[in-house]
Amino acid sequence: MALNKTLRPGLIQLRVLDLDQTLNFYKNILGLNEVCRTEDGRVCLKAYDEFDHHSVTLRLAEEPGFDYAAFKVDSEETLEKMAEAVEAFGYQTDVVPANTNQPGFGKRIGFTISTGHRLEIYADVELAPQIPETRNPNIWTEEPRGMRAQRLDHFLLYGPNIAEAERFCKEVLGMFVPEVCNTPDGKRLAAWVTSSNKPHDLAFVEYDKPGKMHHVGFLLQDWNDVGHAADIMAINHLKQDIGPTRHAITRGQTIYFWEPSGNRIEVYAGGYTAYPDNPQRVWDSEQLGRGLFYYEGEMIPSFLQIIT
Structure with missing residues (x-):
């Protein structure tokens, strides 16, 4: 909500x-x-x-x-x-x-x-021509295809001065920051920002070049659907980055891969419930690999190096 x-x-x-x-x-x-x-x-x-x-x-x-x-x-x-x-x-x-x-x-x-x-x-947008039923609704009007993405969920952006971007999201958009990662000298390396109970609606990583995107994430129903997405990836020979695995940051279940044009996609399920009065979760940069990939416990080089 x-x-x-x-x-x-x-x-x-x-x-x-x-x-x-x-x-x-x-x-x-x-x-x-x-x-x-x-x-x-x-x-x-x-x-x-x-x-x-x-x-x-x-x-x-x-x-x-x-x-x-x-x-x-x-x-x-x-x-x-x-x-x-x-x-x-x-x-x-x-x-x-x-x-x-x-x-x-x-x-x-x-x-x-x-x-x-x-x-x-x-503020205003029309309803789509085909929407979920609202009166005595079935769970869907047409059986979902492929990975069965439920909604656009979040995106991760790379660029300079993310501390200011984070402050803007809080002061102007009224969002809050459930989780961050800091360098040893206390500077912000990454921030996860939300306006809802989701652990993030968008995230930022500090980067010297402006306007870059790491990935766009789509919500799946559960861990079984993440595994189903991995099966579909294999059948269609999509290039995988990492997963299926789990984040410690956001606590989501995930798989990352590239669509045919080279944009990284995440399909994502789960995650903790965020409230603005909860204490902020803070990660040290040397623990970022474990935070991102909880099962593997270390950073995957392609994850930080490849952006669009």
Whole structure:
């Protein structure tokens, strides 16, 4: 459940290299549903358990990676107040009119944070053409495909000055930080940030180059579904990073791999329940490998080195 006026990460736009091949992955392997296509050729998708118009947009480009992500807030009043707070914090804002480059979405306020990533906030979005039933509902209207992703869950961003990005998320978006990792001199190396009972809606890792993405995560139902996803990966010869395994950080059950365009994907289940009054969990940087990969107990080099 949301604990403040920022409800959840509701939209991410990704760059992909081969639209047809990558779209086949998102639809038939990850299990998203195609909602629509834009005049400029982008494809909008949603997971079967999501109500909003779409949550993922794919854009054909010369290199993979992150274009922007958007958070849904609880009202137009909150949207306007947050826009003012963004400006007061020191980030310039712009307005994306309703139903322009993201069909079904109302007005969005955009800005670039210290890590070099564009984030947006919005209050209004249409329901998708096909949504979960709400009256005497079945568990699904069509049997989920592939890995059976339930929703867009979170994303991990790499960039400089994550301490400021973390402060922005707390002071402007009203989020909190259940878990962090610090270097020996006390500087922030990584932070996990949430607006809900989830252990994270987004995360940051300190990195000298701006605007980079480590992965985007999708929720699965449970550990059995993570294993099922690993079976599908093997059948489809997808390149694996690590897993199935478990995090100590966030306590989630996970597997990481790359989609055909080279963006890293996580499918994720579980995790602890986060509350803003809980003591913050703190990891020392020399223990980060164990924190990320609890069973293996050490860092996997590719996990930190490969980003888009």
